[in-house]
Amino acid sequence: MEMARQLKDQGCEVKLLALIDAWAYPPSERRKDFYWRRIQLMRVIGFREWIEILCERFKRLFHDDAADAVKMLDGVQMNEGVLANREEVYRRNRDAALKYYPRFYPGHVAIFRSDNLASWFLPDMTMEWGALTEDQDIYLVPGGHRDILREPSVQVLASCLTQAIKKAGK
Numbered sequence: 388m389e390m391a392r393q394l395k396d397q398g399c400e401v402k403l404l405a406l407i408d409a410w411a412y413p414p415s416e417r418r419k420d421f422y423w424r425r426i427q428l429m430r431v432i433g434f435r436e437w438i439e440i441l442c443e444r445f446k447r448l449f450h451d452d453a454a455d456a457v458k459m460l461d462g463v464q465m466n467e468g469v470l471a472n473r474e475e476v477y478r479r480n481r482d483a484a485l486k487y488y489p490r491f492y493p494g495h496v497a498i499f500r501s502d503n504l505a506s507w508f509l510p511d512m513t514m515e516w517g518a519l520t521e522d523q524d525i526y527l528v529p530g531g532h533r534d535i536l537r538e539p540s541v542q543v544l545a546s547c548l549t550q551a552i553k554k555a556g557k
Contacts (some may be wrong), residue, residue: 388519392492403555405497405548408528408535411489411515415455416486496520497551501535502527524551 391404432440478555500514526547529538530540 388489388492388496391494392490395492395494401494403497403551404492404494405499405551406514406516407499407544408501408532409514411519456511465536482531492520494520495522495524495555497524497526497548499526499528499535499547499551502529503531524554526551 388404388406391401392469394401394529496516498514498516499513512525513520516523526544528544528547530537534540535544
């Protein structure tokens with residue numbers, strides 16, 4: 388999004404900004420609002436389900452996401468070559484994302500998101516981009532985050548992306 392925003396600032400036309408199953412990290416002054424909205428959603432999903440989600444979230448505080456990222460590569464040689472430092476790259480990317488201060492994007496965004504929400508967060512159809520963008524179209528793709536670029540989900544993603552490109556071209 389940052390690159391598209393900078394292009395718009397320079398007077399360039401950005402016809403389509405597509406985000407594929409990516410959450411916007413709320414900036415520090417918005418985090419209070421972010422978590423307040425999550426607490427308010429307790430009314431929607433019910434107290435018991437809300438407590439279960441909080442418990443799962445708490446467990447993830449002590450979970451090594453970088454190790455999971457390495458496991459995702461299923462049998463790929465990672466002891467040498469370009470993937471040898473995959474865990475370190477993941478940690479640095481995560482740290483950079485948490486420190487990044489997202490700015491408002493004055494344009495339309497196509498959000499391609501998994502329809503399978505993880506149990507450790509509450510649903511937000513815009514994946515927090517609603518507060519950072521002028522307008523959004525949301526396309527649901529079947530499967531989980533790790534499956535969205537694999538068959539059969541990738542076929543649905545391709546179809547949705549084709550729709551978004553056609554819409555942006557009008």
